[in-house]
Amino acid sequence: MPYDCRQTIRRQIHVPKGGRRTGAGRPLGSGRFGEPARSVRVPLSLLGEVSELLAAHNRSRADTAASRIAAVDPTPEQLVLPRPGRALVRGPIGALELLAQLHAAGVKARAVVLDPMYRNKNVPGRAAYLAETIPLITAASQVAPHIFIWGFPESVARLVDHWPSHLKLEGWLTWFFKNAPSRSKSWRPSQQTCLHLRRRDGKLYPEHFYSEKHRALAAANRLEFKMTPYSVFQEALLSGFIKRSEQTGFRYQKPESVIEPLLRMTTKPGDLVIDPTAGSGTTGAAAVRLGCAALLSDRSAAAIKLCRERLAAHLDSP
Ligand SMILES: C[S@@+](CC[C@H](N)C(=O)[O-])C[C@H]1O[C@@H](n2cnc3c(N)ncnc32)[C@H](O)[C@@H]1O
Numbered sequence: 001m002p003y004d005c006r007q008t009i010r011r012q013i014h015v016p017k018g019g020r021r022t023g024a025g026r027p028l029g030s031g032r033f034g035e036p037a038r039s040v041r042v043p044l045s046l047l048g049e050v051s052e053l054l055a056a057h058n059r060s061r062a063d064t065a066a067s068r069i070a071a072v073d074p075t076p077e078q079l080v081l082p083r084p085g086r087a088l089v090r091g092p093i094g095a096l097e098l099l100a101q102l103h104a105a106g107v108k109a110r111a112v113v114l115d116p117m118y119r120n121k122n123v124p125g126r127a128a129y130l131a132e133t134i135p136l137i138t139a140a141s142q143v144a145p146h147i148f149i150w151g152f153p154e155s156v157a158r159l160v161d162h163w164p165s166h167l168k169l170e171g172w173l174t175w176f177f178k179n180a181p182s183r184s185k186s187w188r189p190s191q192q193t194c195l196h197l198r199r200r201d202g203k204l205y206p207e208h209f210y211s212e213k214h215r216a217l218a219a220a221n222r223l224e225f226k227m228t229p230y231s232v233f234q235e236a237l238l239s240g241f242i243k244r245s246e247q248t249g250f251r252y253q254k255p256e257s258v259i260e261p262l263l264r265m266t267t268k269p270g271d272l273v274i275d276p277t278a279g280s281g282t283t284g285a286a287a288v289r290l291g292c293a294a295l296l297s298d299r300s301a302a303a304i305k306l307c308r309e310r311l312a313a314h315l316d317s318p
Pocket residue numbers: 093094095096115116117118250252253254255276277278279280281282283297298299300303
């Protein structure tokens with residue numbers, strides 16, 4: 001739709017001291033580069049979307065993970081952590097609350113895996129999605145330098161330009177599966193996205209993917225091309241006869257083989273991995289196999305029970 005200056009509204013965003021009006025149709029602010037505009041003209045066709053984004057932005061400023069974290073008891077009684085190669089399941093507890101407790105207790109993990117929600121008829125709009133996920137990402141980044149957040153591409157895409165500035169997008173990862181049943185009359189959904197966000201101090205271990213031969217060449221400084229893993233994982237959905245022994249019956253269970261590369265790239269044996277939206281405990285299963293310590297939680301009591309059953313042979317007690 002062509003931009004029509006008459007079809008505009010003015011929204012108050014921020015009024016800098018000494019702000020002045022500039023020419024019609026331009027953002028109104030001090031007019032100096034780098035200073036915030038105090039109002040902008042928005043075409044009516046975009047008004048709904050812009051209002052939603054502004055609401056999310058204002059909410060996340062007022063209700064940041066940091067302020068929620070400050071409200072948490074800074075000395076939670078006896079915070080026990082799992083041993084290397086073992087898992088510990090806590091909860092039911094909300095992801096944000098768990099991360100806040102860990103931060104308050106000074107826990108340092110290596111990676112946090114977040115897999116909070118899917119696109120279905122219950123998934124909220126852009127503003128609600130950002131209001132839920134940005135505080136989670138922020139809180140996760142206070143306990144670990146590597147954060148992975150899963151979702152359908154059209155949900156996860158909403159995060160672009162919104163995660164905290166101390167995190168860098170290390171990888172836009174795709175899980176591609178061919179065996180999804182589809183009733184779609186258009187493109188068949190066959191992928192999920194995982195964003196790898198990294199703090200500056202987050203170490204990467206691409207060498208964990210090298211073969212013996214490549215490792216020897218790398219040690220001699222003779223490895224011409226870095227043999228790092230692809231950013232697309234092709235793994236079938238767990239259904240029917242596919243990896244039957246791995247299936248727990250949990251509807252949203254991911255194959256361990258799509259979590260494992262995330263951990264191999266970012267951890268070494270003995271490191272602590274956290275999944276506060278654990279579902280059936282896939283992150284835990286992959287982590288203990290790699291010799292990491294896994295701390296899992298979920299807000300659902302049924303998920304907690306399932307995690308405990310699945311990881312029974314590897315459980316530490318809280
Ligand atoms: C998609 S499933 C996770 C699947 C998991 N990766 C697996 O492979 O089994 C999402 C889980 O996150 C939990 N969840 C969603 N939002 C949460 C929150 N804010 N706090 C705690 N748990 C949450 C849900 O209860 C659900 O069990």
